[in-house]
Amino acid sequence: MFNNSSIIKLEDICFSYLGSDTKVLDHLNLEINKGDRIGMMAPNGSGKTTLLHTIMGLCKPDSGTIKVFGKVLNYEKDFLPVRSKIGLLFQDSDDQLFCPTVLDDVVFGPLNLGFSKNDAIDIARKTLERLGILNFEKSIIHKLSGGQKRLVALASVLAMEPEVLLLDEPTAGLDNKVKKKLVHILNSLDVSYFVISHEFDFANAVTDKIYSMENGRILRDDEIHIHHHEHVHKHGKHPHIHK
Ligand SMILES: Nc1ncnc2c1ncn2[C@@H]1O[C@H](COP(=O)(O)OP(=O)(O)O)[C@@H](O)[C@H]1O
Ligand SMILES: [Mg+2]
Structure with missing residues (x-):
């Protein structure tokens, strides 16, 4: 299924x-390889969203x-072809959704990929x-709740069948x-992803490793050691559950 080739390398x-x-x-370095399911937990303002926007070419590095x-x-022009292969779920769904109705928004991606109208609607x-x-398909976007918009935004990303997902706080505004x-959907996808979340339980349930960010750089899980334990675990300084 997956080999260990690099998808994204900063x-x-x-x-x-x-x-x-x-x-x-x-001087940030980051590598996302095929099959990676990486979580990112770091304080507000630490640059997580900027990092994702840089990968997409929306922020141009110095x-x-x-x-x-x-x-x-x-x-x-270099970023254009990769944008269809990398699915970015924006932190703010209003940045993602720009069509009047739900179906229009989700059809937009497949249409742009060259699918016929019927096939795009089917996807x-x-x-x-x-x-x-699916019961929202005819709904007017701006009348949806924040959580509903989040799901529609996710649908618009998944409909493109990207090879890697960059998810910026996907659970914000979602009920339990x-x-x-x-959690179930992400765990069932055959796709690599990098997911920013403030929710440890969520991040833990959908990822294999959790990174952090500090002073403009990534801290990998093996680098996050601000306190000592008598045992070793992958989540470093983040709150974690011992079973
Ligand atoms: N468009 C912008 N113009 C100027 N500064 C910004 C802009 N967007 C974010 N910043 C600043 O960059 C820093 C990192 O922001 P951001 O990447 O949104 O962090 P995070 O997603 O981790 O909360 C913050 O100090 C924020 O105020
Ligand atoms: Mg952010």
Whole structure:
């Protein structure tokens, strides 16, 4: 199924927002390989969203190298083809959804990939059904709740069948029942992903390793050691459950 080839590789990335001296990303390195299911837990403002936007080419690094599927990406034209293979779930669903109705929004991706209208509708409906929200297909987006929008946004990403998912706080605004569904869905996907979450139980349930971020850099789970235990576990300083 999966071999261990690199999907995304960030090398020595520095990034500051225009007009700011603060390096949000400061000589950051990150590698996402096929089959990886990585969680990211770090405080607000530590640069998690900026990191995902950098991978997508939405934030242009001041220095460093972005490689996706082994190709170095420098310019907007380099990022265009990879955007359909990397599914970014935006932190704010309103940044993701721009069509009037649910079905329009989920059909948009497959249509853009070249599917016929009928096939695109078919894919969209199947994706909505999988997420248990086919009954929303005719709903007007701006009338949905935050949690419902989140699921529609996720449907619009999954309908593209990306090779890797970048999920920016997917459980924000979801109730426990829907969170459980999301755990089940993520665990059933044959796709690599990197998921930002503040919820340890969720992150623990859907990932194999959890990273953090500090001073503009990634801390891998084997680097997170701010306190001592008599035993070894993968979650370092994060709250964790011992069974
Ligand atoms: N568009 C922007 N312009 C200027 N500064 C920004 C912008 N977006 C985020 N920042 C700043 O960059 C830092 C990292 O933000 P962000 O990547 O959103 O962090 P996180 O997702 O970890 O909460 C914060 O200090 C934030 O205020
Ligand atoms: Mg964020």
